Each structure stands twice: as structure tokens, then as C-alpha cells.
Amino acid sequence: MNQAYSLLEVRESGSPETPLRPDERPLQRVLLWPPETQKWHPKSSGYFFILQGEGCEEDLDDLCDLPTVTERSVLEALRQRFYDRKIYTYISSILVAVNPNKYLPLYYNPKYVKMYENQPLGKLSPHIFAIADVSFRAMLSRQRNQCVLLSGETGSGKTESSRYLIHCLTALSQKTSSSGLDRTILGSGPVLEAFGNAKTAENNNSSRFGKFVQLNYLESGVIRGSQLFYIL
Known part of the structure; x- marks a missing residue:
């Protein structure tokens, strides 16, 4: 830089x-x-x-609002937000997550699921719960499958992000059902990690396999089950 x-x-x-x-x-x-x-x-x-103009001093939730979009300006904006403990940033409808390497209880308070419910993307601060809610609402309104892709380097926090994503998606369904299925789905993670994770130079508990998690819902939005496919 x-x-x-x-x-x-x-x-x-x-x-x-x-x-x-x-x-x-x-x-x-x-x-x-x-x-x-x-x-x-x-x-x-x-x-x-x-x-090239001077770097943007304004804290922007969406990097598309940067006056000059370059590699340097993007990284600088992410760095400043990270120092302010803002690990999420939008790029239009894409969510960039910077691994804080520690648990941030404020970010994942159960009240956040309620706060982001039925809110348009971009109205509130960037959050993975916003992505989950938009996907859930699109599935119900359009009656079509939705997909959220998590990508990044090893140790970037994909596995942890998937947990919060699934937690929010199942919580949104619990309004009409309380089967405890969310605990079963989330509980499968540690079992898979016990067999498929290993220590790397960048991560002490790195997933050594790819996962495709499929959540199945009724038309009413009630979650009925889940399937998990892994790729070695």
C-alpha cells in the first residue's frame, strides 16, 4: 500500500x-x-x-459511494472501519466481512435478528443478518430458491459467518415453528469440524473441505429440514 x-x-x-x-x-x-x-x-x-483525489474521510457503509474507487481506497476504507470495530461493509448487495479474530457479542445479540427483520438492504448498518433477512424475504415473496455464497482465503471467517447466517435464517422461521431444528442444524458443525478441520499457518482450526448447506422450507416459511453436502 x-x-x-x-x-x-x-x-x-x-x-x-x-x-x-x-x-x-x-x-x-x-x-x-x-x-x-x-x-x-x-x-x-x-x-x-x-x-487521484484524496482519500475519503467519511465513514461509508457502501464502498460504491467512494469518490474514487481504487484498490488503495477500498483497502483504506476497510482498514478504517475495522479500527472502528465495524467488520461489515457493503459493495452494493455484496457483504465484505473482515475477520476480527475475536467474538463481538454486540454484533450477534439476538436483538439484532429482530432489528434487521423486514429492513431493505442498506437501510441499517451492514450486517450478515441483513443478507439473511433479504434472502429469506425474497424466497417467500418470489417462491424461488435463494443462494448465499461465502468465499475467502483460509482463516477469513467463512465457517463462522455461515453459522451466523444459518442462525438468523432458522430464527426467522421460528416465528411459526419451534421444533428446535435450528439446534440440530447448527450442532452438526462441530461434528464435521472434528473430522475435517486441521491447523494451518493462517488458522488453528481451518476447514479442509467445502460445504454446501441446503435449508428446506415450506411455502409458509417454516423450516422443515436441512441437507449438507461436502467436497473434499
Whole structure:
């Protein structure tokens, strides 16, 4: 993140590079993608690049609201939120979770399930319960299967996130049923971990297998069972 960049103005192919001073701000910006931009601005006219603005000091729940979206600005925004103990951040409808490597009781208080219930995505602070609620409501209203994909490096918190996701999805169903099925579903996790987890350089309890958890509901939203498929 400390790598320095030189801003150049490209006039023609093969011409020498001309570094721009920080106080120079070209007035014209041309996108190099999509390809259609080539028609709007021929190569003969040269390409102009705008200096990257200062980092956004405002705390944003959605990284799409960043004034300048670059790798550096995204990582800096996530870093600042992490220091403020905000481990969740949206990128539109995608939820980015930064592993705090410790339990945060405030984040997973049972009252949070109720707080995020029937709330549009983005109305409240980013949270995995919001993703669960939106998926649950979409399933009921559209009567169609919904899928939540968890991806990340080893030790990033995918297994723990899946637990909170399942906890919220089963809790939303418990309004019309109290079969205790949620405890059975969540209780299967430690059994699988006992056989399929191992210590790695990044994680003392890393899952060494992939999981596909399928929750089955009635049309009314009552959970009726679960299936788990694993990939070694």
C-alpha cells in the first residue's frame, strides 16, 4: 500500500513519459474501458488522466459511494472501519466481512435478528443478518430458491459467518415453528469440524473441505429440514 505511482499523460505511442506535478490537473478524462470509448475519443487526440483525489474521510457503509474507487481506497476504507470495530461493509448487495479474530457479542445479540427483520438492504448498518433477512424475504415473496455464497482465503471467517447466517435464517422461521431444528442444524458443525478441520499457518482450526448447506422450507416459511453436502 506504500507503493508510489507516477501520473503520466500519454500523447502518442512511443513518445517519452512526462511525469505530471501534483498541482497539474488535466481537465479531460477519457475512459479506456469499455471499448466504445475509443470511438468517442480517437487515439490521435491523446488520452488524459485525472489525478487521484484524496482519500475519503467519511465513514461509508457502501464502498460504491467512494469518490474514487481504487484498490488503495477500498483497502483504506476497510482498514478504517475495522479500527472502528465495524467488520461489515457493503459493495452494493455484496457483504465484505473482515475477520476480527475475536467474538463481538454486540454484533450477534439476538436483538439484532429482530432489528434487521423486514429492513431493505442498506437501510441499517451492514450486517450478515441483513443478507439473511433479504434472502429469506425474497424466497417467500418470489417462491424461488435463494443462494448465499461465502468465499475467502483460509482463516477469513467463512465457517463462522455461515453459522451466523444459518442462525438468523432458522430464527426467522421460528416465528411459526419451534421444533428446535435450528439446534440440530447448527450442532452438526462441530461434528464435521472434528473430522475435517486441521491447523494451518493462517488458522488453528481451518476447514479442509467445502460445504454446501441446503435449508428446506415450506411455502409458509417454516423450516422443515436441512441437507449438507461436502467436497473434499
